[in-house]
Amino acid sequence: MASKFSQSFKVTRQGPELIAPAELTPQEVKKLSDIDDQEGLRVQVPVMFFYRNNHPSPAIEGRDPVKVIREALSKALVFYYPLAGRLREGENRKLLVDCSGEGVLFIEADANFSLDELGDEIHPPFPCLDELLYNVPGSDGILGCPLLLIQVTRLLCGGFILALRVNHTMFDAYGLVQFLNAMEEMTQGKPTPSVTPVWQRYLLNARNPPRITHIHHEYEQLDDSNDTLHTTNPNDLDHKSFFFGPEETSSLRNHLPLRLKNSSTFEITIACLWTCRTAALQLDHNQTVRFSCVTNVRNKGSRIPLPRGYYGNAFAYPAACAKAGSLCGSGLGYAVELVKRAKAQMSWEYLRSVADLMVMKGRPRYTNVENFIVSNLTHSRFTEVDFGWGKPVYGGTAGAMSLISFCMKFQRKDGKNGILIPISLPKSSMARFQKEVKKMIAQGASMEDLSEMKHSEKLLCKV
Incomplete structure (x- = not known):
């Protein structure tokens, strides 16, 4: 950001809650691919979105962005139900998703500032990151922790900030945007995502027998x-x-x-x-x-x-x-x-x-x-x-x-x-x-x- 985060700027958070799929989903165990579960991807990655109050669409006119996104998240998790589960390790450190339907972490928050007060241009680094994406104690591990954390912070101007912390083993940037697009379509009242999510992680598993064919x-x-x-x-x-x-x-x-x-x-x-x-x-x-x-x-x-x-x-x-x-x-x-x-x-x-x-x-x-x-x-x-x-x-x-x-x-x-x-x-x-x-x-x-x-x-x- 172009200016320092003022000491007078405050974010008031509600207690974190678990958002589960809006409907019952399969209770099963799914394996990640051998690309997904490599050591370098066993991290949590923060992603930020800053929105103005720009003439909301008729579908959400006058509605609270916290409620809109919370509902969309719950509906999208019906189709992306592995995200509501928890990771555990199998034999040889193989990562498995226990599709338990426990849910993802969600935080509702309010700020005492407007978007314009954050500076002329909004970009990394964000000095206020810890306020806008609260690290719920015990939630930032890889095994046995929520796979997604979302905080929606309302701003005085009517805009809001959507901050996410995603477990990288579950998806890459393309996969994350695909999930967010599904949430977007839920806000529009669509019953199903236009792109059906596909698991099929076996496609990127090691061959039998494995063979390294390139210099890495x-x-x-x-x-x-x-x-x-x-x-x-x-x-x-x-x-x-x-x-x-x-x-x-x-x-x-x-x-x-x-x-x-x-x-x-x-x-x-x-x-x-x-x-x-x-x-x-x-x-x-x-x-x-x-x-x-x-x-x-x-x-x-x-x-x-x-x-x-x-x-x-x-x-x-x-x-x-x-x-x-x-x-x-x-x-x-x-x-x-x-x-x-x-x-x-x-x-x-x-x-x-x-x-x-x-x-x-x-x-x-x-x-x-x-x-x-x-x-x-x-x-x-x-x-x-x-x-x-x-x-x-x-x-x-x-x-x-x-x-x-x-x-x-x-x-x-x-x-x-x-x-x-x-x-x-x-x-x-x-x-x-x-x-x-x-x-x-x-x-x-x-x-x-x-x-x-x-x-x-x-x-x-x-x-």
């Missing part, structure tokens, strides 16, 4: 005792979001040779951030650094045998490696080619190879050592989730998670569209990182670009 640098188990981020006290980390609009992207594109001029905005921007991040960390030139590109198999064509409605995790983290000295000293084009290489590895066979690796090597976590993981959420449709009050002012993750960043669509107050990427770094490195990014953009900028950027701070979304 992202899962190399290395000594992380000297890793920069792993050894940094969480209180010493700085968190900022960076905005890249057309001018910034154009300036970066000017660094590239002709053969790479048609590279995507994501490829160019992330190559810039990876290079600048590596320089800011001041690593030994011979240190191997990694970029892991979170890539969803759903985007890989019609031959992928996942049915429409599948809401489980369907992505991998293909990695590219380089020496820190080579990455920082070889120009942006070198980094762009590495980013492209990481993306290009993703295929159905690659994902099956990851599932096989999970079973053969004990479901390892992705490597922490000098790894920069980026998830491209620009196609996930978070910014289109509409419960009847219009599209959100902001819709997306609550920020960066350690070595993981997210690339999201964002519109500035002046109407400029671009992408927003939250970054988490040690405080001493963040200042160097900002200088490196500014320098790289300025070196590629034309005089017109520089003039435009001086009129509005399009690069850094400062807290």
Whole structure:
């Protein structure tokens, strides 16, 4: 956000309640896939949506957003009933969902401020996150805990904030949006979701016998005792979001040779951030650094045998490696080619190879050592989730998670569209990182670009 969360701002919460499916649902046990239950996905991920009171649709005109969303949630859980269950471990740490129908956690809250008081632009990091997404004691584990926590906070202006904490083993961004769309359709009075949810997690189980068919640098188990981020006290980390609009992207594109001029905005921007991040960390030139590109198999064509409605995790983290000295000293084009290489590895066979690796090597976590993981959420449709009050002012993750960043669509107050990427770094490195990014953009900028950027701070979304 553009301003600090005032000490006078308060959020008053009601006691947490469990929301169960509106109808009786099957009592059964379902297995997660071997992609779902890997160690790196056994986390809770916060997601935020900020809404204005924008001429509500006739279906919810004059209604309380808390009641509308609570009812929609209960109805949607009839079709997504595994979310109302609890996880437990089976043999060899295999995760199972006990579809008990216990429900998901829901919190009703009221704030003493309006949306406009949160600043000119709303984006991560959110200094008030703990107020807007309360961590109910004992609820933030993986096993035996609610799989979803939702807090709806009414604002004085008539708008509201929807905050979610989701268990990543249950779905990826596409699956979460599919569930939210089902809730959206329930608010419109539809009896069933237009997309029928499909479980079928066996489609992404290891083969029999399992066989690793690709090199997976992202899962190399290395000594992380000297890793920069792993050894940094969480209180010493700085968190900022960076905005890249057309001018910034154009300036970066000017660094590239002709053969790479048609590279995507994501490829160019992330190559810039990876290079600048590596320089800011001041690593030994011979240190191997990694970029892991979170890539969803759903985007890989019609031959992928996942049915429409599948809401489980369907992505991998293909990695590219380089020496820190080579990455920082070889120009942006070198980094762009590495980013492209990481993306290009993703295929159905690659994902099956990851599932096989999970079973053969004990479901390892992705490597922490000098790894920069980026998830491209620009196609996930978070910014289109509409419960009847219009599209959100902001819709997306609550920020960066350690070595993981997210690339999201964002519109500035002046109407400029671009992408927003939250970054988490040690405080001493963040200042160097900002200088490196500014320098790289300025070196590629034309005089017109520089003039435009001086009129509005399009690069850094400062807290």
